[in-house]
Amino acid sequence: MNNQVEKVPVFRFTKEGTTSLEVEVAREFPVTIILNNVELVTMLCSPKDMKYLAAGFLSSEGLIKSKDEIKKILVDERRGVVRVDTVEDKALAEDFFSKRLITTGCGRGASFYNTADAAIKKIESTMVISPGEIFKLADEFQHGSEVYLSTHGVHSAALCDRKKILTFFEDVGRHNAIDKVFGKCLLEGIPTSDHLLMTSGRISSDSVSKAVQRSIPIIVSIAVPTDLSIRMANDFGITLVGHAASGRMNVYTCNQRIARDIKA
Amino acid sequence: MNNQVEKVPVFRFTKEGTTSLEVEVAREFPVTIILNNVELVTMLCSPKDMKYLAAGFLSSEGLIKSKDEIKKILVDERRGVVRVDTVEDKALAEDFFSKRLITTGCGRGASFYNTADAAIKKIESTMVISPGEIFKLADEFQHGSEVYLSTHGVHSAALCDRKKILTFFEDVGRHNAIDKVFGKCLLEGIPTSDHLLMTSGRISSDSVSKAVQRSIPIIVSIAVPTDLSIRMANDFGITLVGHAASGRMNVYTCNQRIARDIKA
Numbered sequence: 001m002n003n004q005v006e007k008v009p010v011f012r013f014t015k016e017g018t019t020s021l022e023v024e025v026a027r028e029f030p031v032t033i034i035l036n037n038v039e040l041v042t043m044l045c046s047p048k049d050m051k052y053l054a055a056g057f058l059s060s061e062g063l064i065k066s067k068d069e070i071k072k073i074l075v076d077e078r079r080g081v082v083r084v085d086t087v088e089d090k091a092l093a094e095d096f097f098s099k100r101l102i103t104t105g106c107g108r109g110a111s112f113y114n115t116a117d118a119a120i121k122k123i124e125s126t127m128v129i130s131p132g133e134i135f136k137l138a139d140e141f142q143h144g145s146e147v148y149l150s151t152h153g154v155h156s157a158a159l160c161d162r163k164k165i166l167t168f169f170e171d172v173g174r175h176n177a178i179d180k181v182f183g184k185c186l187l188e189g190i191p192t193s194d195h196l197l198m199t200s201g202r203i204s205s206d207s208v209s210k211a212v213q214r215s216i217p218i219i220v221s222i223a224v225p226t227d228l229s230i231r232m233a234n235d236f237g238i239t240l241v242g243h244a245a246s247g248r249m250n251v252y253t254c255n256q257r258i259a260r261d262i263k264a
Numbered sequence: 265m266n267n268q269v270e271k272v273p274v275f276r277f278t279k280e281g282t283t284s285l286e287v288e289v290a291r292e293f294p295v296t297i298i299l300n301n302v303e304l305v306t307m308l309c310s311p312k313d314m315k316y317l318a319a320g321f322l323s324s325e326g327l328i329k330s331k332d333e334i335k336k337i338l339v340d341e342r343r344g345v346v347r348v349d350t351v352e353d354k355a356l357a358e359d360f361f362s363k364r365l366i367t368t369g370c371g372r373g374a375s376f377y378n379t380a381d382a383a384i385k386k387i388e389s390t391m392v393i394s395p396g397e398i399f400k401l402a403d404e405f406q407h408g409s410e411v412y413l414s415t416h417g418v419h420s421a422a423l424c425d426r427k428k429i430l431t432f433f434e435d436v437g438r439h440n441a442i443d444k445v446f447g448k449c450l451l452e453g454i455p456t457s458d459h460l461l462m463t464s465g466r467i468s469s470d471s472v473s474k475a476v477q478r479s480i481p482i483i484v485s486i487a488v489p490t491d492l493s494i495r496m497a498n499d500f501g502i503t504l505v506g507h508a509a510s511g512r513m514n515v516y517t518c519n520q521r522i523a524r525d526i527k528a
Contacts, residue, residue: 004411004418004434026417028436046411046418046435049444053435056447060439060474067450147268147310152507153290153466153488154268154310170268171310171317172292172468172490175324180313183320186331202417204436210324224417226436243416 003027004046006227010250013131015262023250028204028226031080033057036089044204044228050075054082122237125217127194129162130259131249134196134220137165138244141198142222145170148200157181158198159190165198166190174201175210182214192216199223203242208232218257220244225252267291268310270491274514277395279526287514292468292490295344297321300353308468308492314339318346386501389481391458393426394523395513398484401429402508405462406486409434412464421445424460438465439474446478456480463487467506472496482521484508489516 005024012019029047033040033054045053051073058064064086071085137160143149145156147170157177158168167190169180178199185192193215199207203225209232211219219233220241230252233240239254251258269288276283293311297304297318309317315337322328328350335349401424407413409420411434421441422432431454433444442463449456457479463471467489473496475483483497484505494516497504503518515522 005414024414026411026415026436043437043440045437045440049433049448052433052444052447052451053440054447055450056443056445057440059446059450060443060477062477064450067453070451073451147290150269150288151290151488153490169313169316172290172466173307173309176307176309176317176321179320179324180316181320182323183316183318184313186319186323186328187316187334187337189331202436213324213326224415226417 004048008227008230008252010252011255011258012248012250013258013262014248015135017262018260025225025227025230028228029080031082034081034083035063036085037083044206047077047080050077050080050082054084058084120235123193123212123215123217124237125194125215125257127162127196127217128257128259129196129218130261130263132263133162134241134244134249134258135247137196137198138220138222138249140165141168141200142245144168145200155199155201157200159185159192160196160198162196166195174199175206177201178207178210182210185214196220202226203229203240205229205232208236208238208240211238212236220249224250268312272491272494272516274516275519275522276512276514277522277526278512279399281526282524289489289491289494292492293344295346298345298347299327300349301347308470311341311344314341314344314346318348322348384499387457387476387479387481388501389458389479389521391426391460391481392521392523393460393482394525394527396527397426398505398508398513398522399511401460401462402484402486402513404429405432405464406509408432409464419463419465421464422462423449423454423456424462426460429462430454430459438463439470441465442471442474446474449478460484466490467493467504469493469496472500472502472504475502476500484513488514 006027007022010023030042031050032042069086071087074083147154154170155174155177156170158165159181167181167184169177171177196218197211197216198220200222202223203221205228208229218239222245224242233253239257240252241249243250270291271286274287294306295309295314296306333350335351338347411418418434419438419441420434422429423445431445431448433441435441460482461475461480462484464486466487467485469492472493482503486509488506497517503521504516505513507514
């Protein structure tokens, strides 16, 4: 299990006060599948069992039907590359690339995050919010989703200022809910810098990538972040808050935007 | 909220017995974004606020930076098509298509499900399982995830027979966990027909699509299905079980595979 989990420091805020501790978060790792020397796809996954992931993905896509079609599978765990060669050198890529389907869980980040080649511009914002204000927003957020309350089948996302929810959307896809928030902001001229993004979903690097595009200084999730989203939030100067519910939360990065006084 | 929710009949099994009732599930709908007459992407989403979804997606992808770049957005809600024209006729598609990133939530179904053009071959299986056996498997499944228990940041999936879990995987992506299960089965010759797929994640049409590829007759989720996944399971003759936890479950389709005797 070790390489799937990373220990990170957090500040935990509750109504009683603040503690500093270490928690475990899931690792998120980009893996590229190369089929017959053609780069097919890069997926964000847990860095384990990449051979099975590649074989299962190719099977789910209908690109291979049985084990006999596979000549070899080479896994480079460190670089995150799986090379699959088939017995017949299928010309699959074109057909595959001509169809793009983004499923309910998706959203596809603007690009695969790579610290080395990303031109990092830190998000400048002097926004400060108190834990009490976040608890209140999270509470309102969790009770705001009509579709969730009736179906338990959707995610939600919202843009907030310190005091209230400004836009709120639900969707079967957690990334779609965030895109709907930012789409409305874009089309209706609602500013996003110096505002907070709230999401019901787990935070992965793709969610942080969307926030970076809109200069969001603070992301609050009811769920938890991956290690890669934490590194990325650190790099871009975004305050990442997770596990926000029932009067408690963990702050993973850039805690200068969280007021020391609970109710400030 | 109406067009985001659908009422469906279910059989609810608890340790006390069976009731027949109607529940609400979230709707899932394919929406295609066409940018400057080039089909860019099809995404599975909740059928509402498609204009915002399209604008937000294009912004998240870095394809548009401001409202001023957009000449017009036309939404065909019934067909699920959003046409976006930009002021400058950007030649974006090629660059976009050359990069494929599948994010943590993803998995991309083999193809977009369309009853009209799908060559439907019903899954033939005489597998029968009792509610008691499913409760036991679900209980074991929920306690089997080390990484989840320490991080709350991953999904899990498993292949089971009536009595036990045969393969079990975790991943930050809910589709990746399923692909890992099926990849192992493919590479190691583990049969999947007459077996049960268990998942911690919500069931959308893409999850059903993966099960269809491997002739799985029964899918059990700890979470809930969308309306499209229910229709698809019906079409392919798959038994869909949701909300399976703590000695209760809902059966959405093909209940002939669920034994009437709780403990059978």
